Amino acid sequence: NAGVTQTPKFRVLKTGQSMTLLCAQDMNHEYMYWYRQDPGMGLRLIHYSVGEGTTAKGEVPDGYNVSRLKKQNFLLGLESAAPSQTSVYFCASSLGGTDQPQHFGDGTRLSIL
Amino acid sequence: KNEVEQSPQNLTAQEGEFITINCSYSVGISALHWLQQHPGGGIVSLFMLSSGKKKHGRLIATINIQEKHSSLHITASHPRDSAVYICAVRYGGSTLGRLYFGRGTQLTVWP
Numbered sequence: 001n002a003g004v005t006q007t008p009k010f011r012v013l014k015t016g017q018s019m020t021l022l023c024a025q026d027m028n029h030e031y032m033y034w035y036r037q038d039p040g041m042g043l044r045l046i047h048y049s050v051g052e053g054t055t056a057k058g059e060v061p062d063g064y065n066v067s068r069l070k071k072q073n074f075l076l077g078l079e080s081a082a083p084s085q086t087s088v089y090f091c092a093s094s095l096g097g098t099d100q101p102q103h104f105g106d107g108t109r110l111s112i113l
Numbered sequence: 114k115n116e117v118e119q120s121p122q123n124l125t126a127q128e129g130e131f132i133t134i135n136c137s138y139s140v141g142i143s144a145l146h147w148l149q150q151h152p153g154g155g156i157v158s159l160f161m162l163s164s165g166k167k168k169h170g171r172l173i174a175t176i177n178i179q180e181k182h183s184s185l186h187i188t189a190s191h192p193r194d195s196a197v198y199i200c201a202v203r204y205g206g207s208t209l210g211r212l213y214f215g216r217g218t219q220l221t222v223w224p
Contacts, residue, residue: 109154
């Protein structure tokens with residue numbers, strides 16, 4: 001039982017490049033989330049989804065786009081990467097909303113040069 | 114202002130000691146989460162509670178709604194408990210997908 005799987009685990013980009021982070025969950029969870037974690041700060045919500053075909057903005061959505069075409073997958077896109085987007089990105093999922101425990105992926109360490 | 118404050122920021126203990134990590138928040142909540150982030154970076158949900166007390170093994174989480182405060186206790190601490198412990202809350206009036214996270218408490222347990 002894999003839980004929540006994030007790919008890739010590490011990536012280095014140049015400013016202006018684009019990329020997509022993939023999150024896949026096999027628990028049939030409705031809710032999925034993308035967070036970023038920066039030194040000295042708590043996890044911050046980028047975007048989230050309450051079900052297949054739906055997405056919503058979180059606390060820090062600028063510079064990111066997301067899609068949830070299939071229930072099990074939640075994609076996070078950076079159209080034109082900036083050094084300020086250097087961070088560790090976590091995907092999470094939960095059966096219901098934030099009154100339910102969240103299951104996290106192992107994170108993606110992204111560096112933008 | 115929706116803030117989540119954790120204390121202490123860093124905590125060092127000797128193996129076997131009783132550990133307490135605190136979390137306070139500013140307004141009424143509907144749920145509070147305690148998470149553990151391993152040295153390798155992975156994050157695991159430990160507890161989700163809205164009232165009272167929960168226990169799992171050597172871990173105990175309590176919440177006092179009136180005082181807007183929660184504690185995470187670790188009994189008989191062990192070096193493998195070394196991790197960052199994170200508190201997160203869902204405020205009663207917040208949108209469905211939003212948790213507010215504390216900055217974490219770095220716990221180091223020495224043998």
